Amino acid sequence: MTRARQAGEAPAPEPYATEAICGRILERHRDTVSVRKAHVATANLARIIEAVLRLSSRQGFHETSLRDLAKASGLSMGGLYSYFDNKNTLLLMILTEVAQTAEAVLGNPPPGVAERPAAHLRWLIETHLRLTEAMQPWFVFAYMEAKGFPAPARRIATEGELATERMFAGVLERGAAEGVFAIEDVDLTASLIKPLLQDWYVKRAKYRKRGTTIERYVAGVTDFVESAILARPAQSPPGSADRDGRNPAAVP
Amino acid sequence: MTRARQAGEAPAPEPYATEAICGRILERHRDTVSVRKAHVATANLARIIEAVLRLSSRQGFHETSLRDLAKASGLSMGGLYSYFDNKNTLLLMILTEVAQTAEAVLGNPPPGVAERPAAHLRWLIETHLRLTEAMQPWFVFAYMEAKGFPAPARRIATEGELATERMFAGVLERGAAEGVFAIEDVDLTASLIKPLLQDWYVKRAKYRKRGTTIERYVAGVTDFVESAILARPAQSPPGSADRDGRNPAAVP
């Protein structure tokens, strides 16, 4: 996904800065961006996307008019259309970048990790949380704005989600086969881990207000998940203890 | 919240049918609804809300025009305005109903349950899941559409969420004090349980496609949470096992 930089160009010190990400977007959309000088195009695209992420987080993408966006990004109405051919394309640029980045980062565990399910699971949790922290506005946007759009945009978002869920399911499967994890339903368990990770960026404001650090959250989720699924050799299987409180459902 | 019905009126057999809920909404908004005959108003309000929930789930509330809504509900443009004074009020009607129902149902455990934390936690999980299942379109709407709206609507939604989270924190706190639960950080754990419950209605389509029943999901979440937090007398505390795979974060 990330291409090697040309010699002489300064190496990006911060690969998840808006400008760096927009460089990658530009490569993927050279045909829709009519501005040819790369550094100008990258800088302006970064201002546009920074603005659209900020405005959309407040009022939603649909409710963000191109006039608002022009004002916030410092370009004119017509100027914007040098960077995308219509508003939907702008949305797709962001969604595909998020999906591709997530797949590229989470799909490449460091050597030695993938072989040990317990370590791999740990790495997936921590890396997922740190990636979404570094690109928080992007992931929130993808999560919130994917709904209610023409099929292609929706597809990209849900496919991306399923892809990472499948990574978790794969690790759990291998761990269960090796006897490291004790899991009844692998797919369901993978489904339950996903929202624990999404909560960190979807409800970021709540955790910020409480002063919860990412280190604390990583540790909390890791402990929670491991306590739930790690095989405990000298003990009865989970779910068999404390079977008292079975109450009739209050809702018919 | 639910008032006693007048004698002679048929008792509602299904308290979470759209019509029944709309009856309650009507009581709360008698002043904004100009139609005076109760059964006419209830029926039409139900058709309006059923339509707006359906259309919004596809395309979002903002993107649902009142012309679409008029067509889908079988009323005219002007007719709609006999039931709300502006589009925002319609949104607030739904949000407040969801928040009030959740608080009323979850805040009233059957006698005997609230005294035993383990049973109370179980009841909260199952009741939350069954309530959101019975009112799924309502909860999805509240979750998805609360963003990007004037402060009051946003407030209602986030307050409702925090209220139920506090119920969980309370139970966990009591259980930890009694030694039934082994929990390091009660507030963080309560925060982690919430998204497990929300996932059931937010990603309902995924679970439907997989054929996951609500019974299966209730059991899965209950086991997952209990395995993570139930005190295990004859064992080392959670988080101390398998501390090998600590890897450096891949994301700076």
Added chain:
DNA sequence: GAAGAAAACGAGCGAGCGCTCGATTTTTAT
């Protein structure tokens, strides 16, 4: 079944939307 009240109707209003395109400014090359 006629008269009054209640409810429903839908064309029309101003405003704001996404998008275009000829004019203008800035950059590059000679």
Added chain:
DNA sequence: ATAAAAATCGAGCGCTCGCTCGTTTTCTTC
């Protein structure tokens, strides 16, 4: 310095939006 090319500009177009209000239909009552 100047001309060609690239980039930017912003008023204007057609359209849809939320909302109104005089008219028509339906229901109630005697």
